[in-house]
Amino acid sequence: MLKIKNLYSSINNTLIIKNLNLKINNGEIHILMGPNGSGKSTLSYIITGKPKYKINKGKIIFCKKIINTLSPDKISKLGIFLSFQNPIEIDGITMFNFFKNIKKKNNLKKIYKLCKILNIDKKDLYRFFNLGFSGGEKKKNEILQMLILKPKFIILDEIDSGLDIDTIKLLFKIIKHYLKNNPKCSLLIITHNTNIIKYIIPNRVHIIYNGSIILSGNSELIYRIEKNGYYSLIKKKHNDK
Amino acid sequence: MNKNIKKSLKKNKYNYGFYTKIKSKTFPLGLNSKIIKRISKIKNEPEWMTTLRLKSYYYWKKNKKKYPEWANLQYKKLNFNKISYFSGIKNKKDKRIIKTFDKLGLPINKRNNTVSIDYVFDSISINTTYNKILKKHGIIFCSISEAIIKYQKLIKKYLGSVVPYYDNFYSSLNTAVFSDGSFCYIPKGIKCPIDLSTYFRINNGKIGQFERTLIIVDEGGSVSYLEGCTAPIRQNNQLHAAVVELIALKNSKIKYSTVQNWYPGDKNGKGGIYNFVTKRGICKKKSKISWIQVETGSSVTWKYPSCILEGDNSIGEFRSISLSKNYQQIDTGSKMIHIGKNTSSLIISKGISTNYSKNTYRGLVKICKSAKNSKNYTQCDSLLIGNKCSTYTYPNIISMNKTSKIEHESTISKIEEEQIFYCNQRGISKEKAMAIIVSGFSYNIITKLPLEFALEAKELLNIELENSVG
Ligand SMILES: Nc1ncnc2c1ncn2[C@@H]1O[C@H](COP(=O)(O)OP(=O)(O)OP(=O)(O)O)[C@@H](O)[C@H]1O
Ligand SMILES: [Mg+2]
Numbered sequence: 001m002l003k004i005k006n007l008y009s010s011i012n013n014t015l016i017i018k019n020l021n022l023k024i025n026n027g028e029i030h031i032l033m034g035p036n037g038s039g040k041s042t043l044s045y046i047i048t049g050k051p052k053y054k055i056n057k058g059k060i061i062f063c064k065k066i067i068n069t070l071s072p073d074k075i076s077k078l079g080i081f082l083s084f085q086n087p088i089e090i091d092g093i094t095m096f097n098f099f100k101n102i103k104k105k106n107n108l109k110k111i112y113k114l115c116k117i118l119n120i121d122k123k124d125l126y127r128f129f130n131l132g133f134s135g136g137e138k139k140k141n142e143i144l145q146m147l148i149l150k151p152k153f154i155i156l157d158e159i160d161s162g163l164d165i166d167t168i169k170l171l172f173k174i175i176k177h178y179l180k181n182n183p184k185c186s187l188l189i190i191t192h193n194t195n196i197i198k199y200i201i202p203n204r205v206h207i208i209y210n211g212s213i214i215l216s217g218n219s220e221l222i223y224r225i226e227k228n229g230y231y232s233l234i235k236k237k238h239n240d241k
Numbered sequence: 242m243n244k245n246i247k248k249s250l251k252k253n254k255y256n257y258g259f260y261t262k263i264k265s266k267t268f269p270l271g272l273n274s275k276i277i278k279r280i281s282k283i284k285n286e287p288e289w290m291t292t293l294r295l296k297s298y299y300y301w302k303k304n305k306k307k308y309p310e311w312a313n314l315q316y317k318k319l320n321f322n323k324i325s326y327f328s329g330i331k332n333k334k335d336k337r338i339i340k341t342f343d344k345l346g347l348p349i350n351k352r353n354n355t356v357s358i359d360y361v362f363d364s365i366s367i368n369t370t371y372n373k374i375l376k377k378h379g380i381i382f383c384s385i386s387e388a389i390i391k392y393q394k395l396i397k398k399y400l401g402s403v404v405p406y407y408d409n410f411y412s413s414l415n416t417a418v419f420s421d422g423s424f425c426y427i428p429k430g431i432k433c434p435i436d437l438s439t440y441f442r443i444n445n446g447k448i449g450q451f452e453r454t455l456i457i458v459d460e461g462g463s464v465s466y467l468e469g470c471t472a473p474i475r476q477n478n479q480l481h482a483a484v485v486e487l488i489a490l491k492n493s494k495i496k497y498s499t500v501q502n503w504y505p506g507d508k509n510g511k512g513g514i515y516n517f518v519t520k521r522g523i524c525k526k527k528s529k530i531s532w533i534q535v536e537t538g539s540s541v542t543w544k545y546p547s548c549i550l551e552g553d554n555s556i557g558e559f560r561s562i563s564l565s566k567n568y569q570q571i572d573t574g575s576k577m578i579h580i581g582k583n584t585s586s587l588i589i590s591k592g593i594s595t596n597y598s599k600n601t602y603r604g605l606v607k608i609c610k611s612a613k614n615s616k617n618y619t620q621c622d623s624l625l626i627g628n629k630c631s632t633y634t635y636p637n638i639i640s641m642n643k644t645s646k647i648e649h650e651s652t653i654s655k656i657e658e659e660q661i662f663y664c665n666q667r668g669i670s671k672e673k674a675m676a677i678i679v680s681g682f683s684y685n686i687i688t689k690l691p692l693e694f695a696l697e698a699k700e701l702l703n704i705e706l707e708n709s710v711g
Contacts, residue, residue, distance in 0.1 A: 049665075050662050051658065051662065072662060072665035072666055073664075073668055075666075076666050077668050084666075088659050088663045090677065091682070091684075092681025092683070092684030093677055093681040098677070129681075149668065
């Protein structure tokens with residue numbers, strides 16, 4: 001589904017992603033972990049085509065198509081969805097109005113149903129977009145939009161940060177349900193939370209450090225991170241070289 | 242809005258810019274007392290009106306040097322001798338007139354149950370629809386020319402009572418040469434059951450349009466009035482100098498909405514209407530006047546709808562969105578003069594600037610000594626799109642007593658790239674994203690417009706915006 005080859009990318013002339021390689025097949029769940037500032041959010045922005053993020057070298061291939069130079073709305077239309085680490089707010093536009101803008105065929109009934117599943121108060125649909133919403137509520141809104149857009153490839157950037165236990169459980173239950181109904185859909189989860197494997201079992205786990213993926217493995221890698229922290233793993237990698 | 246108009250507006254054209262070829266009587270260029278007498282005569286006006294016009298004209302001539310230059314505007318000074326002061330079509334029933342308004346999406350003959358429209362074409366009023374139902378309530382809604390003949394008592398009492406001819410340069414000129422506009426009188430205790438509306442169309446290339454509107458709402462009555470305007474595309478600049486007076490008697494309510502879409506000039510700033518307007522209302526005891534305006538047109542706009550809050554407990558409101566693009570210059574705002582006790586006023590002004598345009602808010606809040614316990618809240622928000630446009634705010638606040646409260650807030654923001662990217666990530670195009678953000682920015686103004694107008698205004702803003710960023 002998604003293949004990233006020798007990717008080098010910079011913003012404001014600072015090279016942030018360096019020789020990054022990643023391959024995610026149809027229906028796979030990958031987890032991306034790494035220290036603060038290692039380039040996780042940046043990677044999600046580059047995949048989704050955020051302006052000003054320059055691709056210096058390398059290729060991003062989605063469903064056999066090179067998407068390096070596509071505009072972000074076109075990339076979205078191909079079926080790539082990013083749940084933002086910090087979703088923005090829009091004054092004067094109600095949630096419902098915004099949802100109608102992302103998909104014309106939305107009807108109220110359908111959205112009400114999704115709200116019920118996500119435990120979102122219907123009244124919130126008539127509040128302005130994310131304005132004054134709590135951190136957790138904003139994350140729920142991200143998942144609501146995911147369900148509306150029905151993407152093929154989902155990036156969750158720290159969906160679990162700042163959520164209470166019940167909400168984490170609920171969101172992953174919903175995400176897993178979505179994957180079950182869309183078995184070809186793939187998922188890239190960016191997280192700092194090693195407990196993640198309690199909620200979802202990944203096919204692969206990657207550690208990003210200083211803009212490149214330095215270690216990949218199966219879910220067992222998460223236990224090693226939990227036990228030893230990133231730095232011992234990073235050091236070990238360096239020593240191996 | 243008319244589908245065809247929408248379509249070609251999308252193609253970055255000012256679609257109201259067509260010209261209707263029609264036989265009309267147009268006065269020679271220039272201004273003198275003879276021209277004024279001719280205007281008065283052609284309209285069969287009573288003598289006192291001719292006298293008033295002449296008085297204003299001499300006053301204007303004497304003070305011609307006081308050409309207003311204080312506004313934050315740059316434009317070529319007008320040559321008042323290169324303007325024709327009257328152009329009236331010969332036959333009001335000419336099919337081409339009906340066609341013109343059809344094309345503008347405002348069919349004269351199609352009945353609309355929610356609004357009564359007065360159509361003003363160049364210097365004269367063509368038709369006022371839906372008069373019968375109004376008559377039943379004793380409501381008068383007709384052209385000002387008709388009112389000057391038929392309702393002399395009201396006109397004599399109120400015309401020039403809020404904006405006297407000596408008020409300013411353009412009010413003198415307007416009083417001398419005004420051609421047509423609307424007159425409305427709502428009797429005591431009557432709530433006007435439908436919206437009243439005037440549509441101003443400038444067709445002739447060399448005329449100045451001098452609109453004059455007078456709205457009187459008697460005790461306990463209320464009305465919602467809408468004003469719309471367009472003009473053909475031309476290389477030269479044309480003048481529209483209007484005077485609008487509102488009189489809100491005890492316990493009455495007036496809501497005055499404008500969607501102003503005069504031809505703004507081309508991409509390089511050539512041509513377009515100069516829109517110099519004096520709009521003012523007086524509020525008697527416990528009455529309320531609300532001005533709501535959406536400004537997208539004109540090459541130069543100079544306009545400050547104001548309220549004189551004379552009666553105790555009266556309320557004045559001004560809500561405005563102005564979108565400027567290309568080389569447009571907008572200098573707008575409001576004046577709230579508090580005289581009565583417990584009076585309150587609200588000013589919300591939202592300016593959106595794109596391209597090379599200049600968008601200025603200028604306001605005056607004056608709380609007189611007598612206006613005890615009065616309050617004003619002013620909010621000016623500016624949104625900049627791109628980095629070649631500019632925005633200015635000149636609030637002037639004068640408070641002469643200690644029991645009143647004045648609040649002023651102002652913000653300047655740029656459309657955030659993060660917001661646009663977020664929308665893009667949800668499959669929304671850049672242009673649409675801007676439109677969404679701007680429509681959010683204008684939300685609390687648009688929602689105050691009468692429903693039909695609100696949709697049109699929103700559409701207009703979106704399209705104008707798409708044009709300016711696309
Ligand atoms: N616009 C920018 N200009 C310069 N540097 C930037 C810019 N945006 C991001 N960076 C830098 O890029 C690096 C990677 O940032 P990124 O947000 O991708 O980290 P992250 O892995 O998501 O971290 P966290 O776990 O804290 O969310 C950081 O050092 C950050 O300061
Ligand atoms: Mg991050």
